[in-house]
Amino acid sequence: MTQDSPCYRVAFHRRLLAPQYWPAWLAVGFLSLLAWLPPRGRQGLAAGLLMLCRPLCRKPMRIARANLAACYPQLSREEREAMLNRLLHCFLSTALGMGELAVRSREYLSERIQIQGLGHLQRAQDSGKPIIFLVPHMFALEHAGVGLTMMGLPMVGFVKHHRNPVFNWFACRQRIRFGGELFHRDMGIATVIRALKQGNSLFYLPDQDHGPRQSEFAPFFGAQKATLPVISRIARCSGAVILPLSSGYVGDRVQIRIDPALSVESLDRYDEARALNQQMERLISRHPDQYMWFLKLLKTRPEGEARLY
Template sequence: MDAHTAQGPYRVPFHPRMLHPRYWLDWLAVGLLALFAFVPPSLRRLLAYPLARLLKPLCRKPVAVARKNLASCYPHWSAAKRERLINQLLVTFVCTGLGLGELALRRKSFLSKRIEIDGLAHLEAARAEGKAVVFLVPHMFALEYAAAGLAMTGLPMIGMIKHHRSPVLNWAAYRQRLRFGGELFHRDAGMPTIVRQLKQGNSLFYLPDQDHGEHCSVFAPFFSCQKATLPVISRIARCSDAVVVPLSVGFVGTDGRARIQLDAPLPLAKLDKDEEARLLNQQMERLIGRHPDQYMWFLKILKSRPLGEPKLY
């Protein structure tokens, strides 16, 4: 039903088999997202609070992961403060989910008012030099808004996508992410594909906070603990002659508009692996710190542990 190769662009054409009754609940979910696309953001946020309270008992495993992550990164916080942040995370998660339909259906003129970009001068300077940009960004809930906002500026971009089990949700996500142009590749496409696309002038997001395992990573300080970090972004930038621009994104204001902040490019040319890992984690701390209640603390970002330390999850 899905046509793509590991290295080539990801394709998800519509197929009549997607209309089979087994997928009707998925179509219902897509229909609800389409409906909520036209609900005012302020009302969606009001609905998110009771829905988040109902959702919390059903999300015991991700909530447990978030508690362990926060206890490791913010041991000086009280348990009550960490729990308040988790409650806010759930609200943001629900609110983000209810609003995803607007990225797929609302007009560009509407979305341009919902997405702000600060620091565009850094992007314009890179493009004036003919360089592609690797955006260094944490896993924030507003990430899809950042991708849409940058694509609407006319920036040629590629994205990495994970294959959904549901062909309907896969097709819907594919259409939404390519609405303003660009190409998608499967997340297993590999570094040669990424470098090739950057050399062709396409930019992309790089999220260094994922845990790729201790066998290929370097442990470096991350808040109040040590985190396994993959120090490859300098090699990617060097091979493709790209610049690395830190990016943060979060929902702000009473209307919940998304604000993207671009910072000055990072100096990565003369760093060894340990130095690069430390710099990447420092950047993640700084970028997450702008919107700590909107970071995906539910992810197992501390799965790998230094020698002698017990497993966290």
């Protein structure tokens, strides 16, 4: 980010080659090599690493286990543990495959990423309005952003600064390799609205827990979740169209599915929160074991309910 532009840019610099960053470069090189391994090969490697990584992932596994118990009370403990195993396998496969977004060709990625529902996207574009894609935290989310950018859609993304500058450079490079701009996620709603008014499109992820201050509790699967109902204000101020979008791995492909436009502008705060959670449930249910259940989604609890984490 510079004084002249609010965009978040990370340029390569020679200081990134200092010895303290060599382990990070080894990791980047390893991911770049794995990018040339077929997806099923990475899935097999992830399966082999599963038992080794479980002891290293105790905290995220504990969080995911609590989330699954709260959201899927109808499932048995054995069913939830099986889902947790699939979740960890998908997480590892995704991590091993992140290099492909940074080094593989446009032709390869266009073949790997398949987008359905382009008619809904075309209608939104024909209206001349910017687009807010309503999306949950799925493991294939980065592929969705790259896929839309490769189509020529002007996209902006919001990032969190990584403490390791090599990983920070690598992550930002892969996200804007085919176009688009990045902003730091602390830039605020005004920056989001300004970017949309300039004709950009963006992903809006309403499923994180932002605390009780301005949130509304609404049903989310089998639990009550604190949800921030602000997308209606963003859409109203920017004139944007809201398109729900899901992303998931299906065999050797990444399947992106765009749904018809959603209207929440006329809803009150609770009904908007409920509508957002209903959309999240629907989109997550297409690939339930590819959702980031490791997040503290239910950190804020209704009065009188015990903490989950």
